[in-house]
Amino acid sequence: MTPANQTSHTTERIIRDLDQRQAYGLTEDFTFKRPYGFQLGNEAQAEVNTWRRLYELLCLHLERHDPERFARLPDDPIFTTRRGNRSFARDPINLRSAMALPSGVYAEVNLSANHLRDQIKTLLDTFSIERQTLRIYLRQDRDAEGQ
Template sequence: MLEDRGDYVVINDLIEVLRNELPEKAIEIGEVLELLLDSLIITRIDIGIKLQKANDSKNFTLLEQLATVSRELAVYESKIQDFRNLFEVDFIQEKTVPDAEKSLPDYEQYRVDNNIEHTLYENFSHKRPFAFEFEGRKVMVDTWIDMLIKTAEILFKKDRAKIESFANDEDMNGRKMRYFSLHDKSGMRKPVQLAGEELYIETNLSANSIRNIIVKMLQKYGIKITEFKIYLRADYTELHK
């Protein structure tokens, strides 16, 4: 059990309170930790490439330094994964909102410049997408779910077998829920069937969860994260302060 010895605060208990009382924040923290974990893994993979080059050039000093860094990163990956798992929330109860409060905010007031490029390393909570650009194509979208599905469709056309393999890939699914499933959508909360195919994708996800899944899909396809650009339509952050 992880705990803060100095303040005698048991981390498990603290997180349990967050999970029960502020589930949205628990999910947000978990998403940030997941993105950090992915970044560490990518870094360690890049170190592996440099290790090979250092070995080929017989640069043994650099070889030893890189090997040490790689080992340390692996230790932190394990700790962060354990910590991230503590923040996983099974679901967020939908809040009942009176009809009078369901009206959307003044669109013009929160409109942002949809020509500005954003990367997959940003926080997209309370933001609405306008489009994404990938492999020379700019695709218009209305929602984050729309972005997830259209990205999956593009990747499906590139390599059908690879995206279908996500259904049995632990890295592409949550600890308690599946994000990809072949033929069987049972156990998924809000599955969407991919373009008439037998692949189902979970869409009951936050903006940042969708961002993380897109990052992982690109990694599996060997595509640089920086090649995927996002354009925003509106930013409602001020409404949630």
């Protein structure tokens, strides 16, 4: 099996595995919920343990998808709050908790699950990606197993 075929096979297997679970969109309240994986278009990622990791993987996907647009995110006023807090920067000192990305852009990750959800909505809009193409899968609730 060639590396390309192996990657395609792995992605198909992950999508098949994720499709067995309930998919959630970006309209959900993710308070007290943990991610398991996500699917964006034809790409899928499983075994995502935290919202920060999901956000990181999504940023990496967008960075690969359109590196020039991603590099301009620190300059886009939509990613600066009314208080002047930035979501993206070229210098980590400008963020509370910076996550480095390969392009030299840093992303703010000191955010709640619902704030990260809102950031994802804005990112998808910025990259002209339909919001409904992102499906998020949550971990099974441990309390529900015993009932």
